[in-house]
Amino acid sequence: MSDQRQRQVDAIRRHIGEVENDLVDELVAGRIDRREFLRRGSVLGLSLSSLGVLAGCAAPNVTRVSPPQTKPPKAGGTIRTGIVAPAAALDPIMISDEGGLAVLGQSAQYLVWSDKNLTLRPVLAESWTHDHTGRVWTFKIRRGVSFSDGTPMTAEDVAATFNRLSDPKVGSNALSNFDGVLSKGNTKAIDPYTAQFTLDAPNGNFPYLVSSDNYNSVVLPKNYDGGWDKTFLGTGPWKLESFTPNQGVSYGRNPRYWGQPTVAERSEVTFYAEEQAQTLGILGNQVDVVAHYSVSGGRALITNPDVRTTQFRSSSHRQIHMRTDKEPFADKRVRQAMALLLDRRALVNGLLATKSDYGNDSPFAPVFQSTNQSVRQRQLNVAMAKQLLEAAGKGAGFSTQLLTLTHFELPDLAQVVQNDVSVAGINLKLSILDPGSYYGSSKFGTSPWLDSTMGITDYGHRGVPNLLLTAPLSSKGPWNAAHFRNPQYDQLVAHYVAALDLGAQRAAAGKIQELLLDETPVMFPYFYYFLTGARLNVSGVETTAMGHVDLSRAGFA
Amino acid sequence: MTRFIAKRLGLGLITLWLLSVLVFFGTQVLPGDVARRILGPFASPSAVTALNKQLGTDKSVFVQYLNWITGLFHGDLGTSVATRTSVSSIVFPALWHSAKLAILAFIIVVPLGILGGVLAALYEGRFRDRLISVGGLSATTVPEFVWSVVFILVFALWLGILPSTATAPPGSGFLTQIEYLVLPALCLVFVLFGYIARMARAGTIESLEADYTRTAVIKGLPYRTVVRRHVLRNSLLPTIAVVATQAGYLIGGLVAIELVFNYQGIGQVLYRAAIQKDFPVLQSAVLIVGVVYLVATLLADLAYSLLNPRIRFESSS
Amino acid sequence: MSSFGEPIGSSVTAADSPAVAEPTVGPGPDEAKVIRREHLALLLRSKTFIAGALILGFWIVCAIFGNLIAPDDPLRTNPVAALQAPSSAHLFGTDTLGRDVLSRVLVGARDILIVAPLATLLATAMGTLLGLVTGYFRGFVDDSLGRLIDAILAVPVVIVGLLSMVALGPSTVTVIFVIAVVFTPVIARTVRAAVLSEVQYEYVAAARLRNERAPYILFGEILPNVMGPVLVEFTVRLGYAIFTIATLSFLGFGIQPPAPDWGLQIYQHYGLISGGYWWPVLFPALAIASLVIGVNLLSDGISQAFER
Secondary structure, three states: OOHHHHHHHHHHHHHHOOOHHHHHHHHHOOOHHHHHHHHHHHHHHOOOOHHHHHHOOOOOOOOOOOOOOOOEEEOOOEEEEEOOOOOOOOOOOOOOOOOHHHHHHHHHHHHOOEEOOOOOEEOEEEEEEEEEOOEEEEEEEEOOEEEHHHHHHHHHHHHHHHHHHHHOOOOOOOHHHHOOOOOOOOOOEEEOOOOEOOOEEEEEOOHHHOOOOOOOOOOOOOOOOOOHHOOOOOOOEEEEEEEOOOOOEEEEEOOOOOOOOOOEEEEEEEEOHHHHHHHHHOOOOOOOOOEEEOHHOOOHHHOOOEEEEEEEEEEEEEEEEOOOOOOOOOOOHHHHHHHHOHHHHHHHHOOOOOOOOEEOOOOOOOOOOOOOOOOOOOOHHHHHHHHHHHHHOOOOEEEEEEEEEEOHHHHHHHHHHHHHHHHHHEEEEEEEEHHHHHHOOOOOOOOOOHHHOOEEEEEEOOOHHHHHHHHOOOOOOOOOOOOOOOHHHHHHHHHHHHHOHHHHHHHHHHHHHHHHHOOEEEEEOOEEEEEEEOOEEEEOOOEEOOOOOOOOOOEEE | HHHHHHHHHHHHHHHHHHHHHHHHOOOHOOOOOOOOHOOOOOHHHHHHHHHHHHHOOOOOOHHHHHHHHHHHHOOOEEEEOOOEEHHHHHHHHHHHHHHHHHHHHHHHHHHHHHHHHHHHHHHOOOOOHHHHHHHHHHHHHHHHHHHHHHHHOOOOOOHHOOHHHHHOOOOHHHEEEEEEEHHHHHHHHHHHHHHHHHHHHHHHHHHHHHHHHHHHHHHHOHHHHHHHHHHHHHHHHHHHHHHHHHHHHHHHOHHHHHOOOOOOOOOHHHHHHHHHHOOHEEEEEEEEHHHHHHHHHHHHHHHHHOOOOHHHHHHEE | OOOOOOHHHHHHHOOOOOOOOOOOOOOOHHHHHHHHHHHHHHHHHHHHHHHHHHHHHHHHHHHHEEEEEEOOOOOOOOHHOOOOOOOOOOOOOOOOOOOOOHHHHHHHHHHHHHHHHHHHHHHHHHHHHHHHHHHHOHHHHHHHHHHHHHHHHHHHHHHHHHHHHHHHOOOHHHHHHHHHHHHHHHHHHHHHHHHHHOOOOOOHHHHOOOOOOOHHHHHHHHHHHHHHHHHHHHHHHHHHHHHHHHHHHHHOOOOOOOOOOHHHHHHHHHHHHHOOHHHHHHHHHHHHHHHHHHHHHHHHHHHHHHHO
């Protein structure tokens, strides 16, 4: 590195905090690569320009990942996109499904955007910092932004938005993310363009919680009072033209947008209730883009020459839970045996057509930066499984029910699991319910999901593992279908959540991963990729594993 | 005649009321909480309780039924629980869409079926008859959803001459809309053809063997004229009666076709409402399909009872 | 045929105008036997009946001996070998979970050939009972039950299917229940019409004069004489039942995985046709079609023989 460069780096390093400096050290030592550094640095609030300079410190052997060179698309035209139909009314506060959030993100925006690499990009926030405890986070809000109805946006709207979302009386879907993290009233506008969050406890991953990953957190005016589905109010680049419930939305350019105008002139978003119809839609040229498709519903698109598929890692997965508090899974050896009987290779290569990572029976997906990579991957081992069963007194096998829901490839997964474990004399009786019946009231005692002895549940993507570590696995977790109660686990998770630097996070993760491999209350067979399909003449579509689809830079060649 | 109609109408209304009771209380049997279904399994319990209160789903079943029935009389079908829009705005456009599809299918299949049936009857026992009868029969036994997929594969994907969905882009002209409806209509045609042809064939054979036909031929009328004037007229009526009965099936029963073609007809509305446990939409949609079915049955009965010997006497001249 | 429509006969002839005939003397016991033997002979000579019986016979053999004839285990999954085109190893190719389609089609006959006849039998029994009662007693019983029947008939099968599946849980028993609920009213109508014309005959009046009790008249006198139409109804409904079960499975409300049910196989694979994977759909579809055609031919043969 040149002298001048080195001086610039030193200057920056003097101003940034201890945690941030640790991160640079990791980069220099080659323990993380450039991409992870950029990602981690953005979370901590380092500005883009600083990051750019500091990234020059990367150890020489670390490979750079450069994006493929494609011609920029021409302006104009109408982009037609197919998305999964929103499951319920379009209310930004209550939305809890992928279709809903995709629509939300067209005309409304977040403080921060979490992209497909889980790198954070400032949007309505310009920059952010945290205090040394990690409890107080301060965000600088962008100036010159107005909502689609003309009212200007200030930090007061931001504060109102987050106080609304963290208010238990409002009952937003975002509460599951803010529980124990941010309470109502703790978001303040200290001046018109600065918002400050005082958290309940230190949280190293907080910026993700005000990003597009926390999809309910679109910034809305402080006097917002409902009726979003009539106006599609927001600060985004697209403005509502017309909305037909159950059918689709069409947008035009937002003339008041603060940023670059959209490449295409118009955007038509079509809702598909069935994935097969969506697949046919893009093949039959009814839509140009399919925001998200799965292997089970869109296998035809993977090999089709007219469609270009973009894929990236996500943390979407399936959880196969086993009740740790009753027979036959009370003995952890039986649970380990089940996990050893799973042929994960067949699942990844066959069921998911290689479009997936292996799961190692913990929420730590390979896509998370804090995942400890040194923990060994569990493999198929029928002989050991049989030994464990024998030791637990179940050498002759046993019979129990496997419950799941009709969703994507879950019924298929259930059939494969049923088959895999049958070699050890284990007989699983399948019961496949519709989603409403499977989840029931989502309360213990009146929910087949939470009461079943063994079940398979679908979990969508999250940017950080925090929620996945607590809700389904901690002693008081509301989604703890395995009824797993392990104080040591709870403690380790608390350490992880509070850790601010990557090293500490990884260390805590490693311990958690090992504990879960030992106890195996839940099997995580895979984390599948996020697949987007676009016709060859379309480029510039950006999707995220959450299900957001950014069409502002999309256009025709 | 008028007494007959009045009586049938009266009975029909009673049936309709029974249907409303059946449907309303039938759907109450479904487990699962309405608000929970809307907000999803991972939403907070307090949000669920708040929404339930807002929707009025915490009141007693009888009260809810009464509210619903009184609403119906005022033309208010209620509000969809899933989309928070009025049920009428969902159900009536869907009904119209299904009707469009049904009408297109009828326009194709009725003349085709009658023609096929009459031809088969005229060549009774010979190859042409066998072809039409057995071919028609085989076509009807293939489930509609199989036809849907096969047609999409052949016409939309391999040949690329027709669209793979039935929903034309908004603002399309009349002809474009027809273009989008051709494939699903074709599925219906295949399913109904054998049926109508069989009825027409039976009716034609019967009237061919009737006395008045022989009389006409003896009197020296050319065979063609006999067929046209007497035979066709009499084979038409039973066919019309069949067609009227099929209307009920068409409107409500083509869920599979509408699903595969992503078409917002009443069948798909029913299916979705049932899956989402959107009771207001489900109840109103079933009731409407019931009304269509009952009206169609009434018309069919009427048409059939007009087929009394009176008409036979009239046509011999 | 369609799973949701009804042939003109059932809804219309049941209208309130039974044939007005003079009371005639019905067939005596010996004459009845001769007639039955004639029917049988006609049956065996009818080409349609033979064709239908052959097709049905083939599938019955598959249902009974399926596991022995099938080349592979129809339930063994092998995801890595998914969706392989037909070849010498797998004559009909493999499905999304790598299972052999030929084996699944052969063994799939068992589920449908157990459920469909069972459901139809149940519906026929209940429908016959209902038809007997409404046809004989008429009056208020007839009118009110008739309205109830109409109401049930107006509900689309899909809805009954979905509601039952959700309320009772998805299982084969639920499917049987749905079929029974949907077909009983239709069968009741036909039987009612038959009973209405039987009641004209002298033997019924004679039985009444003898002070025989109603149940005896219904089951001892009238029932044997309407067995003909009942049998025809049963075979016609059987065809509809197979079709309806396939459609229910296609919508996801029918027989549950991993059963090799034909409708279920189509449900699981129809979206893949657009990717060129036609074999997991075509062969079960052909199976359904052939079975329904076979049963139809059979019932045609039977109704022709009985109408002489």
